Amino acid sequence: MQVQEYKVSLLGEKRIGKTRFVKKLYGNYTEEAIYKPTIGVEVTPIDINGNEGKIRVSIWDNSGDERYRGLKEQYHINSTLVIILKSNNENYKQYESEVPQNTPVIYLNANENKSVEEYKTIIYNALINN
Ligand SMILES: Nc1nc2c(ncn2[C@@H]2O[C@H](COP(=O)(O)OP(=O)(O)O)[C@@H](O)[C@H]2O)c(=O)[nH]1
Ligand SMILES: [Mg+2]
Numbered sequence: 001m002q003v004q005e006y007k008v009s010l011l012g013e014k015r016i017g018k019t020r021f022v023k024k025l026y027g028n029y030t031e032e033a034i035y036k037p038t039i040g041v042e043v044t045p046i047d048i049n050g051n052e053g054k055i056r057v058s059i060w061d062n063s064g065d066e067r068y069r070g071l072k073e074q075y076h077i078n079s080t081l082v083i084i085l086k087s088n089n090e091n092y093k094q095y096e097s098e099v100p101q102n103t104p105v106i107y108l109n110a111n112e113n114k115s116v117e118e119y120k121t122i123i124y125n126a127l128i129n130n
Contacts (some may be wrong), residue, residue, distance in 0.1 A: 001048070001053055001076065003047075003053075003054045003055065003056050004053070004056070004057070005055070005056045005057075005058065006055060006056070006080045006081070006127050007057075007060060007061065007078050007080060007084045008057050008058065008059050008079060008080065008081045008082070008083060008123065009015065009060045009062065009075060009076045009079040009081075009083070009099075010022065010059055010060060010062060010082075010083045010085065011064075011082060011083070011084050011085070011092075011095040011098075012059075012064055012084055012085035012086060012092055012095065012110065013064045013065070013091045013092065013094075013095075014037065014064030014065045014083050015035065015064065016064065016086070016087060016110045017057045017110045018038070018040055018045060018061050018062070018064065018085050019036075019038055020059055020063060021053075021057050021085060021102075021108075021110070021119075022044050022046075023028070023060045024116055025044075025046050025059070025116055025119060025120065026044050026046060026066050031061075036061070037063065037065060037068065038061055038063040038064075038068070038070065039063060040062075040063055040069070040070075040071070040079065041061060041063065041066050041075050041094055042058050042061045043056070043058050043059070043060050043061070044058070044059050045058050045059075045063070046059055046120070046123075048120045048123065048124045049115075050124040050125075050128065051124045051128075052128050055124065055127065055128075057123060057127065058110055059084070059114070060075055060076075060079070062075055063099075067089050068112050072098050073098045073100065074100050076100050076103065077100075078100065079100070079102070079104065080104075080124050080127055081103065081104055081105075081123070081127055082099045082103055082105045083105075083106055083107075083108060084096070084103070084106070084108070085108050085109075085110045086107055086108070087110050087111055088109075092107070099123055104126065106122065106123075106126050108122070
């Protein structure tokens, strides 16, 4: 059976925890805290199982730093979904303008520590319903 593949863009201000989020989903989050700014974009494949079968999600983890983001919206070409990671301020709004028209957005709070399974279910449902 062929596995359905989706591209998902991840946005949010620098240091908010985008790369940490992807590492948790992928399973390479380490005990030791290390901060390494993402340059441009890093793509990680995450497999998710759900009611409609297994899907493969390529998460495009974008740098939150303008200096490393010359291409911006071009990173979102063919994205089925955009995830904006936010905290309790309004800085996330600056990323809304680069979301392509008609692409659904889900907002996740970086301070909210849901389990990996919960996050995978949220992403799965957002993709399967679109
Ligand atoms: N313990 C731990 N902390 C991490 C890891 N990766 C990132 N962090 C921390 O998470 C915070 C946010 O970093 P990061 O996710 O890289 O921010 P981003 O700029 O939004 O991608 C920083 O304080 C990092 O030190 C990791 O693998 N383990
Ligand atoms: Mg990063």
